[in-house]
Amino acid sequence: MYPNFIQHIKRYISLSEDEEQILLKYIKPLTLKKKAYLLQEGEICKANYFVESGCLRMFFINEKGTEQIVQFALENWWLADYMSLTMQTKSPFYIQTIEPAEIIAIDFKKQDELFDELPQMERYFRIMMQRAYAATQRRFKFFHDYTKEENYRFFVSLFPEFVQRIPQYMLASYLGLTPEYLSELRKKHG
Known part of the structure; x- marks a missing residue:
């Protein structure tokens, strides 16, 4: 059950079988279709999302009305609007699936309880935040x-492998390029 999730955590901290069972009490698995939203602008980010399988993107709509992608998340990556999550304020971002996805959510309101019960999870999340930063x-x-x-x-x-999975216009948005210029670069570099 959730092999990527448990294996990923065990790369950074130790968890006994009993502790794994405790951890599983605090997660909410989500099965999402392509283009499903986990967060929309104006909502409060209520969970930290781990990608068991699939791909997510986080973006905002700029003043020209264009999507600007700020982050992607593949298998074994976490994604959330951390300002909205920690402050429980409205988000300026959207989080959306790019392909069908299996997501594991840890609700913000339950996270402190999780840390109380499994203190090593606080260390795990500190390591994840340091790596992300x-x-x-x-x-x-x-x-x-x-x-x-x-x-x-x-x-x-x-x-x-990631470049093959996402649409060209999304990669262009993330890299701050026009789709046309990205197309030229792809032709030039194979």
């Missing part, structure tokens, strides 16, 4: 230090 810092550096073409090549080298 480090990735965000690196992304900002790349966007400021490298050309759009260098950013594209770097992303493709890091996530080659």
Whole structure:
């Protein structure tokens, strides 16, 4: 049951079989179709979402009315609007499935209870947040230090299988490119 979820957690902390059963009391599995929303602008993010299978995107609508993707999440990745989640305020973001997905949700209101019962989960989430924050810092550096073409090549080298799974217009949005320019880069770099 939820092999990716349990295995991922066990990469960072130890959990006995009894502790796994305790953890499973705090999760809510979700089976979602393609293009289903977990969060929409103006709603409060109520859970932290782990991708057991499938792919998610987080985006906002900019002042021109265009979707701007800020993050993707594949298998074994977490996704939430952390400001909305921790402050319980309205979100400016949408979280949507790109393909059918199996998601594991940990409700914000139950998270502290989980940490009380399994203190090592707090360590796990600290590690996840540190990794996510480090990735965000690196992304900002790349966007400021490298050309759009260098950013594209770097992303493709890091996530080659992912690039095949998402529509080209979404990858263009995430990388700050036009779909036309991305098409030129794909032709140029194979």
